Amino acid sequence: MRYFPNDPQTRQEMLQRIGVSRPEDLFAAIPANLQLTSLLNISAPRSEYALLKELKAKAASYPSELPSFLGAGVYRRFIPSAIAPIVSRAEFLTAYTPYQPEVSQGTLQAMFEFQTMLSLLTGMEVANASMYEGASATAEAVMMAKRVYAKGSKVLVSAGLHPEYLETLRTYLSFGDLELVLIPLQANGQTDLEALKAQLDETALCSVLQRVNFYGVIEDASAHAALLEGFKALNIEVLPEMTALGLLKTPGELGVDIFVGEGQSLGLPVSYGGPNLGVFACKAEFMRKMPGRLSGMTEDSRGERAFCLTLSTREQHIRREKATSNICSNQALMALWVTIYLSLLGKSGLRQLAQTNLTLADYARQQMGAAGLKLRYSGAVYNEFVLELPCNAGLWVDKIQHEGLLAGVNLNRFNAEDESGLLLSFTELNSKQEIDLLVSKLKELL
């Protein structure tokens, strides 16, 4: 393929062929007031060197590594240096859609290893090669539930689901006739299982529970699973902070039907909140209803181990409008990143990491309690919790930022009526000294 641009004469011929007189007419569908008619209001061009110098100077004027307690769905991790060079290998960077297994064995094997690790980590029988991110993967799980239990129509969703996931799910559900019912939280921050029970009947399609919920509280997943027994409603577990699986019982052990996670929490960098990675796993009996691609292990013509895309008949390129999902790609590079991260940590490493997170959050909780700060919920937490501030959380966040700390996420951002909630996250990147500093700053404001 040649990548020469078309010359003016060719362009004119192309326009004539399709019956358009000017290239501008191709954009006639865009309202005139939205079309750009003048040049962008940006400064004049300059040399690469001059530009880099300017940008570096600008970047230096901002503080780069403020101690941060931001989480709320995106988690800061220590990232081993070995990952980036491996991921950046040209074989991985350039290989895209591995439809031709004979030339894509490396990519296909990486996908297969990813699926295997995620399957081991979650205890689920089948994991796919990844989705785009946790929010749309959650919506995909609900769509899949409808394929498994066609008669179900009521989507029961815990109010502890990440608000952005909920918003994405609502967008998906605005088409079609599924009804979303929000199950409230109790005073301790756990989902009100009695309220859920009242909604369970044969029209219940699924129950979506974020295992460590958005407000940091660990849900009673065993009780949730027991409640769903005897109903056809599918048990969907969502888990944005997947390192918690280093300590928690696996969703597989708890009888979860579909598991959805946010793979960013497994060592992906935090750059403007991403790139993210949707983790999707389910019971083997539902495998043909799954969205996304799957790499499988097979034998080649010489009887040697080989990998290929499998169960592709679910996918768009074969099944067209009846495909299980319109997602027919995956986050291959990010999945590879997570595969390397998990293999560097190993089983005991992940457990230690989870323990570190838990211990730091617990330390923070105790210190803040002792300092007279109030927790909103009493339920057990992993590495995040909500402080109930005596005044506007935004004011405190601003004040503490001036002192060089990112105190947490103001919950007002997700709920206009919530003015006093501050969501704090603690990962292995936060030292005890940092936490002590944060506690002292918060105490000063009391």
Place this chain on the structure above:
Amino acid sequence: MEVRAELKYTEEHEWLSIQGNKATLGITDFAQNKLGDIVFVELPEVGTIVEAGETIGNIESVKAVSEIFCPVAGEVTEVNKDLEDEPDLVNTSCFDDGWIVKIRIDSSDLTDANLMSDEEYTQHCANE
């Protein structure tokens, strides 16, 4: 291509064996041959109520997935569980061991179902 005289056929290449208000449904020799190696048959649940023309399952071959249509309204009374482990029965014995579902038909008047005789079906296949 085998076509049996005692059966009725649909445009979508299902066959029906009708006795009173009971019908057995499968896919034809023409269909199994076109699909190639069948690797999975998705069956409905016993007790499923079907409308005429509704999908009752899927047949997955190595190259495609096709829907199984039920030309008559009724209730699924039995499904061929053998297909769960041996989906290729549809290839090797589409009219006998490879049957798919049994249905209790709501009405014995089948004029709306547009079923074809063996001769009409042979002609239909010739035109495809």
